[in-house]
Amino acid sequence: MTVLTADRRSAKHAPRWLRVGPFLTDVFVVLCTVSIVEICVLGTDPGHVDVLGTEIPYQLYSVALAVIWISALTMGAARSAATALDTSASYRRAVHASVFVFLGASVFAHFLKSEVSRTYTVLVFVVGLAGLVLGKSCWNAVDAALRASGSCRVPVVLADHVCSSTEHFPGGREGEGWHGLEIVQFVTVPPFDDSTTVDSVDSWVESTVETVRATRAGYLIVGARLAADRLAMQRLAWGMEGTGADLMLSPQFGLVGRGRVEMVQLGGQKWVHVRVAGRSRLHRFAKRVLDVLVSSLGLAFLSPLMLVIAVLVRRDSDGPAIFVQERIGKGGRPFSMLKFRSMRTGSAATSGVLRNDADGPLFKMRDDPRVTSIGQRLRRYSLDELPQLVNVLRGDMSIVGPRPALPEEVERYRSAEQRRLLLQPGLTGPWQVGGRSDLSWEQSIRMDLSYVENWSLTDDLAIIVRTFGAVLRARGAY
Numbered sequence: 001m002t003v004l005t006a007d008r009r010s011a012k013h014a015p016r017w018l019r020v021g022p023f024l025t026d027v028f029v030v031l032c033t034v035s036i037v038e039i040c041v042l043g044t045d046p047g048h049v050d051v052l053g054t055e056i057p058y059q060l061y062s063v064a065l066a067v068i069w070i071s072a073l074t075m076g077a078a079r080s081a082a083t084a085l086d087t088s089a090s091y092r093r094a095v096h097a098s099v100f101v102f103l104g105a106s107v108f109a110h111f112l113k114s115e116v117s118r119t120y121t122v123l124v125f126v127v128g129l130a131g132l133v134l135g136k137s138c139w140n141a142v143d144a145a146l147r148a149s150g151s152c153r154v155p156v157v158l159a160d161h162v163c164s165s166t167e168h169f170p171g172g173r174e175g176e177g178w179h180g181l182e183i184v185q186f187v188t189v190p191p192f193d194d195s196t197t198v199d200s201v202d203s204w205v206e207s208t209v210e211t212v213r214a215t216r217a218g219y220l221i222v223g224a225r226l227a228a229d230r231l232a233m234q235r236l237a238w239g240m241e242g243t244g245a246d247l248m249l250s251p252q253f254g255l256v257g258r259g260r261v262e263m264v265q266l267g268g269q270k271w272v273h274v275r276v277a278g279r280s281r282l283h284r285f286a287k288r289v290l291d292v293l294v295s296s297l298g299l300a301f302l303s304p305l306m307l308v309i310a311v312l313v314r315r316d317s318d319g320p321a322i323f324v325q326e327r328i329g330k331g332g333r334p335f336s337m338l339k340f341r342s343m344r345t346g347s348a349a350t351s352g353v354l355r356n357d358a359d360g361p362l363f364k365m366r367d368d369p370r371v372t373s374i375g376q377r378l379r380r381y382s383l384d385e386l387p388q389l390v391n392v393l394r395g396d397m398s399i400v401g402p403r404p405a406l407p408e409e410v411e412r413y414r415s416a417e418q419r420r421l422l423l424q425p426g427l428t429g430p431w432q433v434g435g436r437s438d439l440s441w442e443q444s445i446r447m448d449l450s451y452v453e454n455w456s457l458t459d460d461l462a463i464i465v466r467t468f469g470a471v472l473r474a475r476g477a478y
Contacts, residue, residue, distance in 0.1 A: 025135040033128035072097035153182035160223025295392040316374040319345035327404040335396040338387035342375025401426025402448040433466040
């Protein structure tokens with residue numbers, strides 16, 4: 001066995017305040033929500049709730065609802081160490097716990113014939129869930145900043161038959177996809193074959209476990225090649241008992257998300273069932289309803305701002321306020337994408353003579369001389385994209401989806417990249433919240449393909465929330 005020691009050895013676990021803070025924030029949000037909504041909807045003297053002929057004070061009902069809600073959030077947060085590194089999981093838990101509580105409250109009100117105000121119930125759910133998601137966004141941002149600065153990182157040991165760098169792990173090249181982890185050692189294991197004895201496997205397990213103990217690692221992450229060896233994994237799982245570290249196995253099926261994977265038992269053995277990519281008509285219908293709802297509300301509330309932007313664009317330089325460009329949508333169908341014009345008229349034709357700062361088929365330039373002064377400000381905060389709400393309402397685009405592609409980009413697509421066209425392009429998406437123009441072509445494609453394979457309404461809502469933070473930070477916007 002060969003051990004390659006990483007340069008960075010100092011790794012810290014999250015301080016207590018970072019573990020307790022999100023819980024206290026949840027408690028604060030829930031208590032404030034039920035109290036404020038009760039006063040706003042029912043007044044300072046809310047009266048009583050009639051339950052099977054028994055009158056219960058509304059204040060007592062609100063307290064009981066808050067306690068049950070906080071308990072559901074707490075049970076949902078009782079997670080394994082593996083999911084603790086997944087920031088999107090905190091949003092899913094908040095949504096699932098909240099839906100569970102309020103479906104339960106609705107069933108309670110129906111069967112016990114209690115006259116609970118529907119306005120009160122709906123507002124508590126909507127306002128409370130929005131507050132929970134906002135609070136988790138803030139704590140995730142704090143956690144991400146600390147880990148990016150080198151604090152609060154979790155030490156890990158990587159093990160595989162080939163393990164010279166993290167590029168042998170899915171999603172992992174050095175400095176990419178390992179946020180929050182401090183790789184303290186690489187363990188390279190000789191390939192096992194028919195001549196390998198149980199004693200030699202046990203010897204390797206003992207040595208590896210000793211490495212985990214010596215480095216005080218929080219995780220032992222095993223690569224796909226080694227994870228395929230059943231005997232080695234069984235012995236390793238036994239050996240890891242009592243180390244205080246968790247064992248994580250690198251998947252052998254690439255971009256498959258957790259929603260498509262489940263453990264099933266057949267013939268006395270455990271099997272991994274992977275659902276084929278694609279969603280039901282009901283899921284697609286729900287996504288379309290979300291698109292229509294968000295785009296309609298967006299156009300209604302943002303119309304004054306869009307009118308002001310249109311006037312500023314016209315005054316800043318000659319030409320129309322709206323720029324229309326052909327993009328490729330779902331199934332390879334072209335459509336006319338709308339944007340506020342951020343360049344001088346006729347600038348698109350000169351892109352071939354300018355320096356391209358992007359790799360792959362994309363054209364991006366950090367200091368593009370064709371961009372107008374107002375266009376720079378619009379691009380910085382993605383305000384030039386607002387007219388695409390019309391594209392979403394028309395059905396050309398979705399609120400969340402892969403990045404809209406130009407025809408010349410699609411002409412250079414390989415077979416894998418063609419899968420981006422299985423969904424409608426999005427006004428926002430994983431590329432928008434993951435780095436925007438700072439992403440390489442391969443990173444952008446990997447994010448989009450992962451979204452296409454595994455999209456869900458919960459993830460869409462999380463991306464919508466994260467988009468606000470990405471836009472305000474303006475990272476990668478040019």
